[in-house]
Amino acid sequence: MSGRRPGRKSLYAFKDYVIDRLPHLAAAMLAVLLVLAFVQLMLRSYGLPFSWADSAYIALLTAFVLVVWISLGWLRRRTFARELDEAWRQADEGAGAAPLAIGSPATREQRAFAALLARLYAVHQNELNALRRQQEFHRHFTARWVHQMKTPVSVIELLMQRHPGPGDDAGRRDTERSVLEETDRLRHGLDMMLHTSRLDKFELDAAFRTIRLGALARSVLGEFKRPLIRHSIFPALEGDAEVETDAKWVAFILSQLVSNAIKYSKKEQAAQRLSIRIERQPDDAVLLTVRDEGIGVPPEDLPRLFEPFFTGGNGKLSGESTGMGLYLAKQASARLGIALTLASEPGIGTTATLSFRPSGIHRLTGDRDPNVTTM
Structure with missing residues:
Protein backbone atom coordinates (compact mmCIF):
# COMPACT_ATOMS: atom_id res chain seq x y z
CA MET A 1 0.00 0.00 0.00
CA THR A 107 21.03 3.64 2.64
CA ARG A 108 23.13 4.79 5.55
CA GLU A 109 21.53 8.21 5.28
CA GLN A 110 18.05 6.69 5.47
CA ARG A 111 19.06 4.49 8.39
CA ALA A 112 20.32 7.57 10.24
CA PHE A 113 17.06 9.37 9.42
CA ALA A 114 14.94 6.43 10.61
CA ALA A 115 17.02 6.13 13.81
CA LEU A 116 16.51 9.83 14.50
CA LEU A 117 12.74 9.49 14.04
CA ALA A 118 12.65 6.46 16.33
CA ARG A 119 14.62 8.37 18.96
CA LEU A 120 12.32 11.39 18.72
CA TYR A 121 9.32 9.06 19.00
CA ALA A 122 10.77 7.51 22.16
CA VAL A 123 11.37 10.96 23.67
CA HIS A 124 7.83 11.98 22.72
CA GLN A 125 6.41 8.83 24.31
CA ASN A 126 8.37 9.40 27.51
CA GLU A 127 7.06 12.96 27.75
CA LEU A 128 3.54 11.79 26.96
CA ASN A 129 3.69 9.06 29.59
CA ALA A 130 5.00 11.58 32.12
CA LEU A 131 2.10 13.91 31.33
CA ARG A 132 -0.36 11.04 31.67
CA ARG A 133 1.12 10.07 35.03
CA GLN A 134 0.93 13.70 36.08
CA GLN A 135 -2.70 13.91 35.02
CA GLU A 136 -3.57 10.69 36.84
CA PHE A 137 -1.65 11.87 39.90
CA HIS A 138 -3.55 15.17 39.85
CA ARG A 139 -6.91 13.43 39.39
CA HIS A 140 -6.26 10.94 42.17
CA PHE A 141 -4.99 13.54 44.61
CA THR A 142 -7.80 15.99 43.84
CA ALA A 143 -10.40 13.28 44.44
CA ARG A 144 -8.88 12.41 47.82
CA TRP A 145 -8.38 16.03 48.77
CA VAL A 146 -11.97 16.99 47.93
CA HIS A 147 -13.23 14.01 49.91
CA GLN A 148 -11.13 15.07 52.91
CA MET A 149 -12.29 18.69 52.68
CA LYS A 150 -15.95 17.65 52.56
CA THR A 151 -15.70 16.16 56.04
CA PRO A 152 -14.98 19.41 57.98
CA VAL A 153 -17.51 21.28 55.85
CA SER A 154 -20.18 18.70 56.77
CA VAL A 155 -19.19 18.86 60.43
CA ILE A 156 -19.41 22.67 60.45
CA GLU A 157 -22.82 22.53 58.81
CA LEU A 158 -24.04 20.00 61.40
CA LEU A 159 -22.66 22.08 64.26
CA MET A 160 -24.37 25.19 63.02
CA GLN A 161 -27.66 23.32 62.70
CA ARG A 162 -27.32 22.26 66.35
CA HIS A 163 -26.05 25.64 67.50
CA PRO A 164 -27.18 26.23 71.11
CA GLY A 165 -29.69 28.92 71.77
CA PRO A 166 -29.35 31.98 74.00
CA GLY A 167 -28.40 31.21 77.59
CA ASP A 168 -26.40 28.08 76.85
CA ASP A 169 -22.95 29.65 77.05
CA ALA A 170 -21.13 26.36 77.61
CA GLY A 171 -22.74 24.83 74.55
CA ARG A 172 -21.92 27.89 72.47
CA ARG A 173 -18.28 27.73 73.53
CA ASP A 174 -18.09 24.03 72.64
CA THR A 175 -19.63 24.73 69.23
CA GLU A 176 -17.27 27.62 68.55
CA ARG A 177 -14.28 25.50 69.58
CA SER A 178 -15.39 22.66 67.30
CA VAL A 179 -15.94 25.04 64.37
CA LEU A 180 -12.46 26.51 64.86
CA GLU A 181 -10.94 23.01 64.88
CA GLU A 182 -12.71 22.17 61.63
CA THR A 183 -11.54 25.41 60.03
CA ASP A 184 -8.01 24.45 61.08
CA ARG A 185 -8.44 21.20 59.20
CA LEU A 186 -9.69 23.11 56.17
CA ARG A 187 -6.74 25.49 56.33
CA HIS A 188 -4.20 22.66 56.58
CA GLY A 189 -5.90 20.83 53.71
CA LEU A 190 -5.77 23.94 51.53
CA ASP A 191 -2.13 24.43 52.51
CA MET A 192 -1.33 20.89 51.37
CA MET A 193 -3.04 21.50 48.04
CA LEU A 194 -1.12 24.75 47.58
CA HIS A 195 2.24 23.16 48.31
CA THR A 196 1.43 20.25 46.00
CA SER A 197 0.87 22.69 43.13
CA ARG A 198 4.14 24.48 43.95
CA LEU A 199 6.26 21.35 44.23
CA ASP A 200 6.71 20.92 40.47
CA LYS A 201 8.20 24.45 40.22
CA PHE A 202 10.14 24.14 43.42
CA GLU A 203 13.24 25.92 42.12
CA LEU A 204 11.16 29.03 41.40
CA ASP A 205 9.39 29.00 44.75
CA ALA A 206 12.28 28.28 47.13
CA ALA A 207 14.03 31.18 48.90
CA PHE A 208 17.06 30.22 50.99
CA ARG A 209 18.17 32.16 54.03
CA THR A 210 19.46 31.53 57.54
CA ILE A 211 16.64 30.62 59.94
CA ARG A 212 16.34 29.52 63.56
CA LEU A 213 14.74 26.10 63.76
CA GLY A 214 13.51 26.67 67.32
CA ALA A 215 11.38 29.68 66.35
CA LEU A 216 10.08 27.86 63.29
CA ALA A 217 9.09 24.76 65.29
CA ARG A 218 7.41 26.94 67.92
CA SER A 219 5.39 28.67 65.20
CA VAL A 220 4.27 25.33 63.72
CA LEU A 221 3.22 24.02 67.13
CA GLY A 222 1.20 27.20 67.64
CA GLU A 223 -0.82 26.44 64.51
CA PHE A 224 -1.80 23.07 65.99
CA LYS A 225 -2.62 24.39 69.46
CA ARG A 226 -6.32 23.49 69.37
CA PRO A 227 -5.97 19.90 68.07
CA LEU A 228 -3.08 19.30 70.47
CA ILE A 229 -5.27 20.33 73.42
CA ARG A 230 -8.20 18.31 72.13
CA HIS A 231 -6.11 15.11 71.89
CA SER A 232 -4.36 15.75 75.25
CA ILE A 233 -0.96 15.99 73.59
CA PHE A 234 1.64 18.09 75.38
CA PRO A 235 4.41 19.37 73.08
CA ALA A 236 7.94 19.95 74.30
CA LEU A 237 10.63 21.84 72.38
CA GLU A 238 14.28 21.39 73.28
CA GLY A 239 17.34 22.99 71.74
CA ASP A 240 17.85 25.41 68.87
CA ALA A 241 20.15 25.90 65.90
CA GLU A 242 20.55 28.04 62.80
CA VAL A 243 20.44 26.48 59.35
CA GLU A 244 20.36 27.82 55.82
CA THR A 245 17.22 26.60 54.10
CA ASP A 246 13.75 27.65 52.95
CA ALA A 247 11.60 28.49 55.99
CA LYS A 248 8.26 28.04 54.21
CA TRP A 249 9.01 24.52 52.99
CA VAL A 250 10.61 23.38 56.25
CA ALA A 251 7.51 24.64 58.09
CA PHE A 252 5.37 22.62 55.67
CA ILE A 253 7.45 19.48 56.29
CA LEU A 254 7.31 19.95 60.05
CA SER A 255 3.56 20.60 59.94
CA GLN A 256 3.02 17.28 58.16
CA LEU A 257 4.99 15.48 60.87
CA VAL A 258 3.07 17.20 63.68
CA SER A 259 -0.25 16.60 61.89
CA ASN A 260 0.54 12.88 61.62
CA ALA A 261 1.48 12.76 65.31
CA ILE A 262 -1.94 14.19 66.16
CA LYS A 263 -3.85 12.12 63.65
CA TYR A 264 -2.34 8.83 64.81
CA SER A 265 -2.30 9.57 68.53
CA LYS A 266 -3.77 7.06 70.95
CA LYS A 267 -7.50 7.44 71.47
CA GLU A 268 -7.51 7.05 75.25
CA GLN A 269 -7.63 10.23 77.30
CA ALA A 270 -4.25 9.70 78.98
CA ALA A 271 -1.82 12.54 78.33
CA GLN A 272 0.73 12.00 75.56
CA ARG A 273 3.93 13.84 74.75
CA LEU A 274 5.14 15.26 71.47
CA SER A 275 8.83 16.01 71.70
CA ILE A 276 10.76 18.17 69.22
CA ARG A 277 14.50 18.14 69.79
CA ILE A 278 17.05 20.21 67.87
CA GLU A 279 20.75 19.51 68.28
CA ARG A 280 23.94 20.25 66.37
CA GLN A 281 26.27 17.35 65.60
CA PRO A 282 30.10 17.40 65.72
CA ASP A 283 30.25 17.39 61.90
CA ASP A 284 28.19 20.65 61.90
CA ALA A 285 25.02 18.84 60.83
CA VAL A 286 21.76 19.71 62.61
CA LEU A 287 19.22 17.07 63.59
CA LEU A 288 15.57 17.95 64.21
CA THR A 289 13.73 15.02 65.79
CA VAL A 290 9.95 14.78 66.17
CA ARG A 291 8.99 11.97 68.57
CA ASP A 292 5.39 11.12 69.46
CA GLU A 293 3.72 8.54 71.72
CA GLY A 294 1.04 7.50 69.24
CA ILE A 295 -0.11 4.16 67.93
CA GLY A 296 3.01 3.66 65.83
CA VAL A 297 3.38 2.15 62.37
CA PRO A 298 3.26 -1.59 61.57
CA PRO A 299 6.67 -2.87 60.37
CA GLU A 300 5.21 -3.99 57.02
CA ASP A 301 4.03 -0.43 56.29
CA LEU A 302 7.30 1.37 57.07
CA PRO A 303 9.00 0.83 53.66
CA ARG A 304 6.00 2.35 51.84
CA LEU A 305 5.26 5.37 54.01
CA PHE A 306 6.77 7.82 51.51
CA GLU A 307 4.83 6.47 48.53
CA PRO A 308 2.04 8.69 47.16
CA PHE A 309 -1.52 7.77 48.24
CA PHE A 310 -0.29 5.00 50.57
CA THR A 311 -2.34 5.11 53.77
CA GLY A 312 -1.52 1.74 55.31
CA GLY A 313 -3.53 0.07 58.02
CA ASN A 314 -3.53 3.13 60.30
CA GLY A 315 -4.80 5.40 57.53
CA LYS A 316 -7.71 3.11 56.81
CA LEU A 317 -8.65 3.11 60.49
CA SER A 318 -8.59 6.89 60.86
CA GLY A 319 -10.47 7.58 57.63
CA GLU A 320 -8.78 11.02 57.37
CA SER A 321 -5.58 10.11 55.57
CA THR A 322 -4.91 11.05 51.95
CA GLY A 323 -1.57 9.25 51.86
CA MET A 324 0.07 12.46 50.57
CA GLY A 325 1.50 14.17 53.65
CA LEU A 326 4.65 12.10 54.07
CA TYR A 327 5.12 11.81 50.30
CA LEU A 328 5.11 15.60 49.90
CA ALA A 329 7.35 16.00 52.96
CA LYS A 330 9.85 13.55 51.48
CA GLN A 331 9.82 15.22 48.07
CA ALA A 332 10.28 18.69 49.56
CA SER A 333 13.04 17.58 51.95
CA ALA A 334 14.91 15.87 49.10
CA ARG A 335 14.84 19.07 47.04
CA LEU A 336 16.11 21.04 50.04
CA GLY A 337 18.94 18.58 50.60
CA ILE A 338 17.46 17.45 53.92
CA ALA A 339 17.46 13.76 54.85
CA LEU A 340 14.07 12.65 56.22
CA THR A 341 13.88 9.28 57.98
CA LEU A 342 11.21 7.54 60.04
CA ALA A 343 11.39 4.91 62.75
CA SER A 344 8.40 3.47 64.55
CA GLU A 345 7.31 0.80 66.98
CA PRO A 346 3.63 -0.19 67.18
CA GLY A 347 2.04 0.91 70.43
CA ILE A 348 5.09 2.95 71.44
CA GLY A 349 5.27 5.81 68.94
CA THR A 350 7.04 7.17 65.87
CA THR A 351 10.23 9.18 65.49
CA ALA A 352 10.87 11.37 62.44
CA THR A 353 14.32 12.87 61.91
CA LEU A 354 15.27 15.78 59.67
CA SER A 355 19.02 15.97 59.03
CA PHE A 356 20.32 19.35 57.84
CA ARG A 357 23.79 18.97 56.39
CA PRO A 358 25.80 21.86 54.89
CA SER A 359 26.80 19.69 51.93
CA GLY A 360 23.14 19.10 51.08
CA ILE A 361 21.98 22.72 50.91
CA HIS A 362 20.46 24.07 47.68
CA ARG A 363 19.85 20.73 45.98
CA LEU A 364 16.85 21.91 43.99
CA THR A 365 16.49 18.62 42.12
CA GLY A 366 16.24 16.00 44.79
CA ASP A 367 15.53 12.28 44.71
CA ARG A 368 12.30 12.32 42.77
CA ASP A 369 10.02 9.37 42.27
CA PRO A 370 10.58 8.34 38.59
CA ASN A 371 7.06 6.92 38.34
CA VAL A 372 5.19 9.93 39.69
CA THR A 373 5.10 13.48 38.39
CA THR A 374 3.71 16.23 40.42
CA MET A 375 1.35 18.81 39.17
Missing part, protein backbone atom coordinates in the same frame (compact mmCIF):
# COMPACT_ATOMS: atom_id res chain seq x y z
CA SER A 2 1.42 3.36 -0.98
CA GLY A 3 -0.49 5.22 1.74
CA ARG A 4 -1.16 8.09 -0.66
CA ARG A 5 -4.32 10.08 -0.07
CA PRO A 6 -6.49 11.26 -2.97
CA GLY A 7 -5.70 14.85 -3.81
CA ARG A 8 -2.28 14.78 -2.15
CA LYS A 9 0.87 13.99 -4.06
CA SER A 10 3.41 11.55 -2.74
CA LEU A 11 5.75 12.94 -0.14
CA TYR A 12 8.74 11.60 -2.05
CA ALA A 13 8.09 10.59 -5.68
CA PHE A 14 10.36 9.45 -8.52
CA LYS A 15 10.54 13.03 -9.81
CA ASP A 16 11.90 14.19 -6.45
CA TYR A 17 14.45 11.40 -6.51
CA VAL A 18 15.67 12.43 -9.99
CA ILE A 19 15.79 16.14 -9.07
CA ASP A 20 17.94 15.30 -6.04
CA ARG A 21 20.42 13.57 -8.36
CA LEU A 22 20.61 16.20 -11.10
CA PRO A 23 23.94 17.50 -9.75
CA HIS A 24 25.33 13.94 -9.91
CA LEU A 25 24.09 13.51 -13.48
CA ALA A 26 25.56 16.87 -14.52
CA ALA A 27 28.90 15.98 -12.94
CA ALA A 28 28.90 12.59 -14.69
CA MET A 29 28.14 14.14 -18.12
CA LEU A 30 30.84 16.80 -17.63
CA ALA A 31 33.35 14.09 -16.70
CA VAL A 32 32.45 12.13 -19.89
CA LEU A 33 32.85 15.23 -22.06
CA LEU A 34 36.25 16.00 -20.55
CA VAL A 35 37.39 12.40 -21.08
CA LEU A 36 36.20 12.46 -24.71
CA ALA A 37 38.02 15.73 -25.34
CA PHE A 38 41.21 14.35 -23.80
CA VAL A 39 41.00 11.12 -25.81
CA GLN A 40 40.38 13.03 -29.03
CA LEU A 41 43.35 15.34 -28.46
CA MET A 42 45.60 12.42 -27.58
CA LEU A 43 44.62 10.40 -30.66
CA ARG A 44 45.12 13.41 -32.91
CA SER A 45 48.61 13.87 -31.55
CA TYR A 46 49.35 10.33 -32.73
CA GLY A 47 47.59 10.87 -36.07
CA LEU A 48 44.80 8.41 -35.25
CA PRO A 49 41.22 9.09 -36.33
CA PHE A 50 38.39 9.67 -33.80
CA SER A 51 35.04 10.34 -35.43
CA TRP A 52 31.97 12.03 -33.98
CA ALA A 53 30.15 8.71 -34.28
CA ASP A 54 32.59 7.23 -31.79
CA SER A 55 31.91 10.13 -29.44
CA ALA A 56 28.15 9.70 -29.81
CA TYR A 57 28.45 5.97 -29.12
CA ILE A 58 30.38 6.59 -25.91
CA ALA A 59 27.90 9.29 -24.87
CA LEU A 60 24.93 6.98 -25.47
CA LEU A 61 26.61 4.18 -23.56
CA THR A 62 27.24 6.55 -20.67
CA ALA A 63 23.64 7.76 -20.75
CA PHE A 64 22.43 4.14 -20.68
CA VAL A 65 24.57 3.40 -17.64
CA LEU A 66 23.25 6.51 -15.90
CA VAL A 67 19.62 5.59 -16.66
CA VAL A 68 20.19 2.08 -15.29
CA TRP A 69 21.87 3.57 -12.20
CA ILE A 70 18.97 5.97 -11.64
CA SER A 71 16.36 3.22 -12.13
CA LEU A 72 18.03 0.70 -9.84
CA GLY A 73 18.53 3.39 -7.20
CA TRP A 74 14.83 4.27 -7.30
CA LEU A 75 13.79 0.62 -7.09
CA ARG A 76 15.98 0.28 -4.06
CA ARG A 77 14.42 3.31 -2.39
CA ARG A 78 10.81 2.84 -3.53
CA THR A 79 9.83 0.85 -0.42
CA PHE A 80 11.28 3.57 1.81
CA ALA A 81 9.32 6.22 -0.13
CA ARG A 82 6.08 4.25 0.32
CA GLU A 83 6.73 3.86 4.03
CA LEU A 84 7.37 7.60 4.23
CA ASP A 85 3.95 8.22 2.64
CA GLU A 86 2.34 5.75 5.05
CA ALA A 87 3.95 7.46 8.03
CA TRP A 88 2.69 10.81 6.74
CA ARG A 89 -0.82 9.41 6.36
CA GLN A 90 -0.77 8.00 9.90
CA ALA A 91 0.47 11.33 11.23
CA ASP A 92 -2.45 13.06 9.44
CA GLU A 93 -4.80 10.70 11.29
CA GLY A 94 -3.17 11.43 14.63
CA ALA A 95 -1.31 8.14 15.06
CA GLY A 96 1.54 8.68 17.53
CA ALA A 97 3.47 5.66 16.23
CA ALA A 98 3.75 7.07 12.68
CA PRO A 99 7.61 7.15 12.75
CA LEU A 100 7.63 3.39 13.37
CA ALA A 101 6.03 2.84 9.95
CA ILE A 102 9.45 3.56 8.40
CA GLY A 103 11.15 0.21 8.72
CA SER A 104 13.02 -0.37 5.43
CA PRO A 105 15.85 2.16 5.11
CA ALA A 106 18.07 1.31 2.14
